Every structure is written in structure tokens, then in C-alpha cells.
Amino acid sequence: MTRPADPNPRLAQYAHPERLVTTEWLAENLGRDGLVVVESDEDILLYATGHIPGAVHVDWHTELNHPVVRDYVDGAGFAALCRAKGISRDTTVVIYGDKSNWWAAYALWVFALFGHPDTRLLDGGRDLWIAEGRETTRQEPTVAPSVYPVIVRDDGPHRVFRDEVRAAIGHIPLIDVRSPVEYTGERTHMPDYPDEGALRGGHIPTAASVPWSRAAAADGTFKSRSELEEIYLAGAGLSTDRDVITYCRIGERSSHTWFALRFLLGISRTRNYDGSWTEWGSLVGVPIVKGDQPGSIGPA
């Protein structure tokens, strides 16, 4: 059993309003049947310092990533994760987290690879919940293990790999959501962030620079649909009936943009290149463009 969508009129403007919930809706629905709230943060200890009452914790490094291969968990791993968190196939999963929901969007994207039917983001994430003075607790919920089927992961609709990206250059628009200094190639990682390793700086030829944060308002909620249309349709030249590929450094910030494009603007063929710059920037022989212009495919 899933929960009805949040009827808040503010969400009605978006292409898929059922993919977002407001803090008000979540506060009213906590503890109801068919709902599991998941916190997913960059910082693995943040959940333990206080979280939304009843929320379970999913860590991207240790629970969503494959323990050995650079990949995500497989169907059996995902089923085991969901069972341990009390999530059934028909559960409404509301995900929230720190940093304007970067990691929450990333977790939601991994849930999408398994086609979990009802996943939603808490608009504004952890920061808004706390800024509004809403209740948090350090008490971890007692989870009754659930039944979850083993679903074969289907990367196709949501994820692209490097060879597809290479073939897409010049044909499918690419959106680089990293900071301007990462795009130009001045740096290979965000200032004040760890260098996760890329041997070259720059961007994938033809990629437009639209930093992820342009989709977020000051309070961490998503901007209005008209503002998003201005940025991505008018500004970056995307159209709702065409493909688009987003990328960043490891695929987490671009999950935030993937969510905005796919569910808020309704660009249903939005896919995320999770290999992102840590892969492309170290691949032998692939074309790269430095500087602030998108550039063209050029010689490898």
C-alpha cells in the first residue's frame, strides 16, 4: 500500500508532483502505514546525531555501492537492504538528506535502477526540516523486516556508461553540473572537497555548464517550474521530448539535476552518467575540452 500524493498546491506546478513531499505533509504522515522515511547523507554519522522520528538510515558508500566493484548493489543486495529497512515493493519511500538532498537524490536514483514504484524526495531535505524547528530524535526505529523481491537492476532508463557518452557527443545534450572551476579544468574537484582522483581537468566536449545549485532555492527546496524552465529549456537548450545526460564528479550532484529534469520538468529521457569526471577525466584517449566553452568533438 502506498500513501496518497502530497496535495500541496505548490507541488502541482511540476511535471510529476507525486515525486516530492513537503515538510508539512511528512510531519502529518509520519508513522502511517505504507510509508518508510529514509535519511541519506554525505556524512555517515549525521543520522545518529538526530533524525526525523521513525526514519531509517541508508549510507551511499557502505550500503548502495557494491563493496568491491565500482558499481551499485545487485538485485539480491538491494532486496536485502530493503528488507532490513522495512521497505516492501509497495512501500512509499520518502528520502531526505543533507547538502540540499544531493545524497538523497543519489539514493533515489539507485532506487530507480531497481524500478521501486514509489520514491519521493522531501523538498528542502534535512536542513529545511531542522530550520523549521521540527522534531528530531536520536532514537533509532525498531524495524520489522519486510519482504522484498529480488529485482534485476535495469540501468537502461536512468544510467549511461562511458561508451554511450562518447557516442552521444554531438548528438545528445550533456549537462555538466560541477562548479565552474571544475568545468574549465582549473581544478579536478570542488574547492574544500577531497580529490577523488581524475588525471585531467576539463569537461566532456559539447557539455553545457549548469551547476547543480542553480536548481535549488536558498532554503534547499527546488526552484519553481518556470525558473527551472528558464535555466534548462531556454538557457541550456534542452527540450522535454529529447534525451539528456547529466554528470558531475562521481554522480551524486548530477542525481540532483537528474531528478529536477526528469520529474520536475518531465524530461523523461534524462539519464545520469555516474562514472562522471572521475572516470572520464582519467580515461585514456577520450576527448576533453578545457576552458569555459562547450567545444566540439574534435580529434581524440
Added chain:
Amino acid sequence: MSDLPPALTGIVEDFGALTERERLELLLDFSENLPDLPPRYAEHPELLEPVPECQSPLFLAVELADAAPTRQSLVHLFFSAPPEAPTTRGFAGILREALDGLSAAEVLAVPPDVPDRLGLAHAVSPLRLRGMSAMLSRVKRQIEKALVA
């Protein structure tokens, strides 16, 4: 025989005796017990060195107790990281408790693989642990700089 200073040996043993989940709880204790900056740093954050290798903003300062520092001078460490970054604070808390009050020579002798000995690589991920290695190497670099000054 441990090659670590006694306080650090104790911390490594404490972590080693715990389950993975309990190690995260202990790390959270260190995070919550990290002392606030004294006013001379809290009011002058420009005196602190940023550690960009950490996932969240961390700043540190190193003081040697003597005006003309030697390898015997006592080291004092100061760290600042926001409460929204408990893992980073936890790493800072471990280093402060383990190293504050040791001599410069003792801190410089701490092996660089100490973060790997806490048994956190699996629970926290090696990427996150890199921030702690970076803090340790920056502490040592500041001591070396003070000694040649």
C-alpha cells in the same frame, strides 16, 4: 610493543575491541567531545589552516608551547568543524585526544597509517578516512615548519 604514543595506543585498542557498529558510536563520542575553539581562534578564524581533503570543512591550528620551539616542546592542537560534519569532527577529536600535550618529536613520529588502524575503513569507507590522514599530515607539516622557523 606499540610504535604509537600511549594515548593513541589506547584509542586504537578501544576501537579494535568493538564491533563495526560500536566503532561508529565511539567515533560519534569523539565528535561530540571535540572541545570548542578558545576565543583567540574562534575570533580569528583566519589563523586556522583549512584541510580541504576532508569531506566537510575542517580547520586546524598547531601551537608549540615554547617561544623558541625544539623537538621537546609540547604540542597543542585546535580543530574546528561544524556539527553537521560529525565524521570529520570525530577524526579531529581522536587526533586531539591522542596527540595534544605530546612533544613535537613524538607527534612527528606517529606513523601515517594510524587512521587505517582504527578499523573504520569498512564502516566509514576509505575515501572518508583520507580526511583524517590529511589532518595528521598537516599537523606534522605545521610542526616541522615551526621547528625550522
